[in-house]
Amino acid sequence: MGQGGGVPNEPALRVEGLCYEVGGRVLLDHVGLRVSAGESVAVVGPSGSGKSTLLGCLLGLVRPGEGVISVAGRDIVRMRRRELERHRSRHMGVVFQFGELLPELTPVENVALAALLGGVKAQLAYRRAESLLKELEVRAHGISTGHLSGGERQRVAVARALINEPAILLADEPTGALDSATRDSVAHLLFDVPRRWSCALIVVTHDKTVAQRADHCLELTGASLVPYVAGIPGGRQ
Numbered sequence: 020m021g022q023g024g025g026v027p028n029e030p031a032l033r034v035e036g037l038c039y040e041v042g043g044r045v046l047l048d049h050v051g052l053r054v055s056a057g058e059s060v061a062v063v064g065p066s067g068s069g070k071s072t073l074l075g076c077l078l079g080l081v082r083p084g085e086g087v088i089s090v091a092g093r094d095i096v097r098m099r100r101r102e103l104e105r106h107r108s109r110h111m112g113v114v115f116q117f118g119e120l121l122p123e124l125t126p127v128e129n130v131a132l133a134a135l136l137g138g139v140k141a142q143l144a145y146r147r148a149e150s151l152l153k154e155l156e157v158r159a160h161g162i163s164t165g166h167l168s169g170g171e172r173q174r175v176a177v178a179r180a181l182i183n184e185p186a187i188l189l190a191d192e193p194t195g196a197l198d199s200a201t202r203d204s205v206a207h208l209l210f211d212v213p214r215r216w217s218c219a220l221i222v223v224t225h226d227k228t229v230a231q232r233a234d235h236c237l238e239l240t241g242a243s244l245v246p247y248v249a250g251i252p253g254g255r256q
């Protein structure tokens with residue numbers, strides 16, 4: 020797969036001076052972040068520190084008060100809605116805690132759907148979906164996605180997130196609903212994605228054993244992103 024249509028010398032994701040305030044509380048205070056293709060970042064932090072809000076900003080779902088969020092070389096903060104939707108579907112993939120798949124569809128239908136919605140022709144969409152599911156070792160046909168195990172569903176969700184060859188893959192508590200053995204296998208697969216598919220990966224998680232697999236582990240605390248070292252909140256790496 021390609022590099023998600025990225026711009027040469029520009030990281031897949033560049034965040035600068037990101038500020039967000041809600042209800043009189045500053046959640047993000049001049050936050051900066053750079054993630055290149057092939058690189059992974061985990062974001063941990065106490066409950067309520069603003070991790071989902073940060074992810075919402077990166078996805079263009081929450082509009083920050085200030086700052087730049089450059090995805091594949093273009094600032095999404097200043098985009099109009101239609102353009103943002105196109106840019107998001109072309110360059111960003113997302114995996115949520117519960118997969119958020121359509122349970123009555125087969126895995127291949129769930130994955131192909133994301134490509135069809137992006138304007139890819141049906142034959143190509145299904146071919147790509149089958150090939151991704153094979154690479155991610157989950158069956159494509161003959162079963163409703165709702166009948167798969169939790170771990171298999173997350174593999175389908177990863178395939179769906181990758182089908183449009185995104186520049187960045189964002190995952191919000193991707194292993195939060197899994198038992199520990201399944202969590203390890205899904206986390207292993209997820210942190211292998213940047214190398215195999217040349218995209219950037221950002222994972223928001225409560226689970227430190229998942230976070231430690233990332234190239235860089237950051238903590239959102241006091242409205243800032245700081246390096247996280249096990250046992251030392253806000254400690255230096």
Ligand SMILES: Nc1ncnc2c1ncn2[C@@H]1O[C@H](COP(=O)(O)OP(=O)(O)OP(=O)(O)O)[C@@H](O)[C@H]1O
Nearest residue numbers: 041042046064065066067068069070071072073225
């Ligand atoms: N639109 C909003 N209006 C009011 N408060 C909000 C809004 N969005 C977020 N908040 C508050 O901001 C704080 C941060 O929320 P957020 O969901 O980003 O935290 P989080 O770190 O993801 O938490 P958790 O780990 O529990 O999921 C919370 O206290 C939340 O109630």
